[in-house]
Amino acid sequence: MSSFFLTVLMFSVFALAMSGCQKEDDEKNLKSISLGEVTHSAFYAPLYVAMENGYFEEEGLKIDLTLISGANNVTAAVLSGDVEIGFCGPEATIYIYNGGEKDYIKTFAGLTKRDGQFLVSRKNIDSFDWSMLRGKEVLAGRVGGMPELNFENALKNAKIDKGEVDINTSVDFASLTSAFIGGEGDFVNLFEPNATKLVNMGFGYVVANIGEMSGEMPYTAFNARKSYIEENRDTIEKFTRAISKGLEFCRDNDPEKIAEIIIGQFPDTSINDLEVIVKRYKDADSWLETPIVSKELFENLEDIMIDSKQIKEYVPFEDLVENVYQK
DSSP states (O other): OOHHHHHHHHHHHHHHHHHHHHHHHHHHTSEEEEEEESOOOGGGHHHHHHHHTTHHHHTTEEEEEEEOOSHHHHHHHHHHTSOSEEEEOTHHHHHHHHTTOTTOEEEEEEEESSOOOEEEESSOOSSOOGGGGTTOEEEOOSTTSHHHHHHHHHHHHTTOOGGGSEEEOOSOGGGHHHHHHTTOOSEEEEOTTHHHHHHHTTSOEEEEEHHHHHOOSOOEEEEEEHHHHHHTHHHHHHHHHHHHHHHHHHHHSOHHHHHHHHGGGOTTSOHHHHHHHHHHHHHTTOBOSSSOOOHHHHHHHHHHHHHTTSOSSOOOHHHHBOOOOOO
């Protein structure tokens, strides 16, 4: 081998090594944030867009995402320090506040503004009407959780007395699909991509969007201990800016483009199915314009909780929500 080619080879190896070192250095400079999400769904597309498009890295952050089924379990992980930031329904923060926790959990940014569940029927229904639920069993998730609360509110808005419907709350959130496949219930409430997967397997038919009937509220939001927000204000602001960019991208782009960006988050879902799913959420106006959680939306949530006797009275908005969003 000539000295020229040997020199070129050595330079290439050196450049490759330096590139690897630079990448490691860049990753070392990122601050890792542990984030616990209540479920993994295209309903949360703006979050995954922020991750896939590098918006967190632009803010100097690296997200370690962990799936923790159930809002009660997400907030328990935040309280224990297993995760720094939780992503779930704000109803869980209200329960903790009312429980007397001193270093309680506060919401600092929102993502979705209505329920992301779809009502799936065991039988094909050409023209669904909510009155068809009278006398039927519906798998609705655990009592007091956002899915179950919103389903009850949807019934109320549809002028259906919840006592006329057999609302099954005995099946935990993570087991709803398997329970329905196993023969439980006439209907089941599911997030995507589970609803579409169940349809593709031949076990059901999507007949309604629960969020459209239930109305607007801060359905899923980001939270942290009060002390963590106080001590890590800069980090929380950076995190929220990344979320804002994700929301803006989803607002300004079509479902096909959004699906292309987040397909890596859903390896078991085809790109065609994911496009359909994202379109459903976008058409339903599921996402907030900005990460701000307004007092009006928060009180809409409290109205539902008071109506369902989960809480007795309003809790102070200023205590439980601290919007840190800045353009």
